[in-house]
Amino acid sequence: MKQLTKAEEDIMQILWDLEEANVASIIEKLPKPKPAYNTVSTIVRILESKDFVDYRKEGRGHVYFPKVKKTEYSNQSLNKLMDGYFQGSFKSMVSFFMKKNDISIQEMETIMKEINSEKPRK
Amino acid sequence: MKQLTKAEEDIMQILWDLEEANVASIIEKLPKPKPAYNTVSTIVRILESKDFVDYRKEGRGHVYFPKVKKTEYSNQSLNKLMDGYFQGSFKSMVSFFMKKNDISIQEMETIMKEINSEKPRK
DNA sequence: TAGTTTAAACTAATTAATTAGTTATATTTA
DNA sequence: TAAATATAACTAATTAATTAGTTTAAACTA
Numbered sequence: 001m002k003q004l005t006k007a008e009e010d011i012m013q014i015l016w017d018l019e020e021a022n023v024a025s026i027i028e029k030l031p032k033p034k035p036a037y038n039t040v041s042t043i044v045r046i047l048e049s050k051d052f053v054d055y056r057k058e059g060r061g062h063v064y065f066p067k068v069k070k071t072e073y074s075n076q077s078l079n080k081l082m083d084g085y086f087q088g089s090f091k092s093m094v095s096f097f098m099k100k101n102d103i104s105i106q107e108m109e110t111i112m113k114e115i116n117s118e119k120p121r122k
Numbered sequence: 123m124k125q126l127t128k129a130e131e132d133i134m135q136i137l138w139d140l141e142e143a144n145v146a147s148i149i150e151k152l153p154k155p156k157p158a159y160n161t162v163s164t165i166v167r168i169l170e171s172k173d174f175v176d177y178r179k180e181g182r183g184h185v186y187f188p189k190v191k192k193t194e195y196s197n198q199s200l201n202k203l204m205d206g207y208f209q210g211s212f213k214s215m216v217s218f219f220m221k222k223n224d225i226s227i228q229e230m231e232t233i234m235k236e237i238n239s240e241k242p243r244k
Numbered sequence: 245t246a247g248t249t250t251a252a253a254c255t256a257a258t259t260a261a262t263t264a265g266t267t268a269t270a271t272t273t274a
Numbered sequence: 275t276a277a278a279t280a281t282a283a284c285t286a287a288t289t290a291a292t293t294a295g296t297t298t299a300a301a302c303t304a
Contacts (some may be wrong), residue, residue: 007292039293060301061251074207075222081203085196095237100197105238115217116227129262161263182271183281
């Protein structure tokens with residue numbers, strides 16, 4: 001799976017959020033200095049060529065939707081970070097994060113319990 | 123703190139690893155199609171302008187070293203990922219990772235114990 | 245059906261990132 | 275001290291990413 005550039009990622013985030021959208025709806029969601037219609041349209045077509053997005057015809061236009069799930073992409077990103085900065089070790093990454101954010105073992109235990117109750121153990 | 127581009131990150135990784143190096147030593151560490159001396163030199167100077175790197179004179183050349191700690195940068199990257207893909211929630215991120223990588227609560231408890239023994243609770 | 249509108253497709257322009265050639269400077273060595 | 279060498283600094287070229295103008299096609303409307 002390819003990497004997303006900054007502009008591409010911004011638009012993917014919107015598509016993941018909306019689930020599907022035409023170019024106009026994407027622009028609506030973009031912040032203040034809104035890019036031109038064609039700018040967004042071009043990026044969407046790049047996302048299409050990178051196989052991140054597909055579309056269906058609807059009325060006179062196209063409705064675009066993600067072809068790659070957000071979780072698939074975030075998983076790749078997390079793994080990349082883990083490989084590059086934590087010697088590929090999840091333990092190192094969690095340990096690091098806990099130190100940096102002052103999360104105690106106790107708090108972590110609580111978090112684990114919450115996760116446990118969401119998703120019953122197999 | 124600014125973001126690193128791909129080429130910049132590759133060189134920062136080497137500097138973080140070596141702790142300090144001149145351009146020649148950086149090139150030594152770079153993989154197969156080794157870039158030209160000047161390519162590396164330019165990127166190092168960009169890193170300097172981005173305040174990621176500093177240097178001291180040594181003999182006839184410069185010895186470069188990181189000004190930003192690897193942990194500082196990875197912390198930023200992890201936070202960025204957490205904000206963009208896990209609604210800023212560490213719990214969501216850990217939970218997600220456990221599911222994706224089939225880590226059970228039991229395994230996680232073991233990891234927690236290991237972290238606990240490395241770093242006695244405060 | 246002719247004109248108007250809307251959006252995609254195509255293409256060009258701009259900006260950012262990467263790579264590398266050339267020049268200048270300092271140090272070593274003969 | 276003059277030549278050779280090594281390296282930084284500067285600058286140019288190339289490639290990738292982003293932005294936006296122009297063209298084309300479809301479909302709606304009068």
